[in-house]
Amino acid sequence: MAGGGELGGGGGRPKRGKHSKRKPKKRLGFRIDMTPLVDITFLLLTFFMFVTTLTTPQVMDMAVPPETEDVEVAESKLFTVRVREDGKIFYNQAKDIPQPIILKELRTKAIKSNLDMKNELITVLKIDENVAYETVVNILDELNLAEIKITQALQAEKLNRERKFTISPMTDKDKEEIKGL
Amino acid sequence: MPKVKMKRTGFVIDMTPLVDITFLLLTFFMFTAKFKSEADNEQKFQIKRPKTQADTAKLPEKDVAVIRIAIDSTRPSDTAYYFSVANPELWMTIKDDPSLAEWLTPDRKEASKAMIKTVKIEELETLISVSRTQSKAFNITKKTAAEKAQLRFAIDADKRIRFKWIADAMEAMRRTRQTQFNFVTDKQQ
Numbered sequence: 240m241a242g243g244g245e246l247g248g249g250g251g252r253p254k255r256g257k258h259s260k261r262k263p264k265k266r267l268g269f270r271i272d273m274t275p276l277v278d279i280t281f282l283l284l285t286f287f288m289f290v291t292t293l294t295t296p297q298v299m300d301m302a303v304p305p306e307t308e309d310v311e312v313a314e315s316k317l318f319t320v321r322v323r324e325d326g327k328i329f330y331n332q333a334k335d336i337p338q339p340i341i342l343k344e345l346r347t348k349a350i351k352s353n354l355d356m357k358n359e360l361i362t363v364l365k366i367d368e369n370v371a372y373e374t375v376v377n378i379l380d381e382l383n384l385a386e387i388k389i390t391q392a393l394q395a396e397k398l399n400r401e402r403k404f405t406i407s408p409m410t411d412k413d414k415e416e417i418k419g420l
Numbered sequence: 421m422p423k424v425k426m427k428r429t430g431f432v433i434d435m436t437p438l439v440d441i442t443f444l445l446l447t448f449f450m451f452t453a454k455f456k457s458e459a460d461n462e463q464k465f466q467i468k469r470p471k472t473q474a475d476t477a478k479l480p481e482k483d484v485a486v487i488r489i490a491i492d493s494t495r496p497s498d499t500a501y502y503f504s505v506a507n508p509e510l511w512m513t514i515k516d517d518p519s520l521a522e523w524l525t526p527d528r529k530e531a532s533k534a535m536i537k538t539v540k541i542e543e544l545e546t547l548i549s550v551s552r553t554q555s556k557a558f559n560i561t562k563k564t565a566a567e568k569a570q571l572r573f574a575i576d577a578d579k580r581i582r583f584k585w586i587a588d589a590m591e592a593m594r595r596t597r598q599t600q601f602n603f604v605t606d607k608q609q
Contacts, residue, residue: 273435280442287449296469297476298574298602303594366583373579375586376470376605383474408587 299379304405316359318352320345321409321417322366326374329417337417342377349385354392361403365413465490470579471608479604482506483569485551486604487544488535489577489585499578499585503547504535505571510551510558517550541588548573549596576604 304310315333322328328345329337332352340348353360362382366375382404390400467490488502505511514520515529515536523543524536531537538544555571562568575589593601 270432273439277435277439277442280439280446284442284446284449287446287453291449291453296479296576296604297472297607298479299472299474299476299605301575301590301601301603303590303599303601305597305599306594366587368582368584368587370583371579372577372581372583372586373470375583376472376579376603379603380472380474380605383472383476387474406587406590 299376299383301379301406302404312361316356316361317363318349318360319363319365320378321413322364322370322374322378323414323417324367324369326370327417327420328378329420337420339420342381345378346381346385346388349382350388350392353385353389357393357398358401358403361405364404364406365409366406367409367414467576467578468580469576469604469606472605473608476605476607479574479602480506480572483555484572484574485548486574486576487589489575489581489589491578491580499581500537500539501544501585501589502535502537503544505551510555510571513558514547514551514554517554519546519550541592544589545592545596548592548598552596552598573598573601574604575601 318330318332319337320328320330321337328340328342330340330345330348331337349362353362364378364382386400386402393400465488467488483506485503485505488504489499490502491499505514511534515524515532523540528536536543536547538547551571559568559570573593575586577586590601593599
C-alpha cells in the first residue's frame with residue numbers, strides 16, 4: 240500500500256544524450272495512503288465545528304442626556320411612548336390622550352409622526368420599572384427600524400436626519416395618565 | 421492442476437479533493453474558533469440576550485467595559501451587577517486603583533479575577549469613572565494613534581430582568597457623564 244514510491248533515475252548519472260540507446264524508464268508515480276490523515280483531519284474539523292460559535296453578540300447604541308439643568312421643550316413636539324407595568328404600550332403626541340398601541344404598529348406610527356414633523360419631533364420613552372428588559376429592547380428595536388425609513392424619506396427631501404430621542408424615568412403623573420386605559 | 425488464485429483488485433479512490441476541502445474547512449474553523457475567556461470562565465450565570473432585527477455593530481473584543489446583569493441561578497429573585505473590562509492589563513490597573521480600595525477588600529479582589537460583582541449602585545459608579553480615567557491614562561502611554569482607543573461601555577443584561585436594574589445602571593452612567601453606551605443584544609436569525 241504505502242510504498243515509498245519509485246524515485247525515477249539516479250542522481251549522479253550523466254545525462255542521457257539525444258541518441259541514447261537506453262529505453263526511457265517509465266516514471267512510476269507513488270501513492271501515499273491518506274486515510275489516517277483524513278481521519279485526523281475530520282476529527283479536528285468536527286471538533287472545531289462544534290466548539291466554534293458563529294453568532295457574535297451585537298450592540299445597540301444608546302445615549303442618556305448629560306446631567307445638566309433641564310432643557311425646556313415645547314410639548315407639541317413631544318412624542319411620548321409609555322410602557323405600563325403589564326407591558327402594554329401607549330403613545331401620545333403633544334397633549335393628546337394616550338392611546339394603546341401594539342408593538343407591531345409602533346414602527347409605522349413612529350415613521351408617520353416623525354415625517355409629519357420632519358426633524359422637530361422628540362421621542363420620549365418612559366418605561367415602568369417592572370417591565371421586562373426584553374420589552375424595552377423590542378421597542379428600541381422597532382424605533383431603530385423606523386429610523387432607517389425616516390432617514391431614507393428625509394434624504395429624498397434633501398434633509399439630514401437629526402434624531403432626538405431620550406429615555407426618561409416614569410413619574411407617578413405618567414402612571415396616573417395611563418392607569419385606566 | 422493447482423487452482424488459479426484470483427488476485428483481488430481493491431479499488432482506489434482519489435482522496436485529494438476531499439482532503440483539500442477538509443483542510444480548507446479545518447483552517448477556517450480553527451481561525452474563527454474563539455475559546456472561553458477568563459471572564460466567561462468565572463461567570464456562574466448565563467445571559468439570555470434579547471433579540472433585535474435592526475442592523476447594529478458587533479460587540480468589540482477589546483476596549484470595552486461590560487456591565488452584566490443576569491438572573492442568579494442560585495437565587496432566582498436576586499441579581500447583581502458584574503463589571504468587567506476586556507483588556508487584561510487595563511483591568512489590573514483598574515482593580516488596583518486607590519479609589520476602589522475603600523470597598524474592594526483584598527478577599528473580594530481575590531474573588532474577582534475577571535469581573536467585580538456589586539449590588540451597590542455607588543460602587544458601579546466608581547467603577548465606571550475609574551475605568552474611564554485609567555483608560556485615558558493608558559492611552560497617554562501608547563504611541564501610535566491606532567493603539568489609542570476610547571473605552572466603550574456596554575450593558576449586557578438578561579431579557580427577563582426587570583427594567584429597574586437597567587435604569588439604575590443607566591443612571592449611574594449619566595451621573596458619571598458617560599452618556600454614550602451600548603446595549604448588548606443577539607441578532608435575530
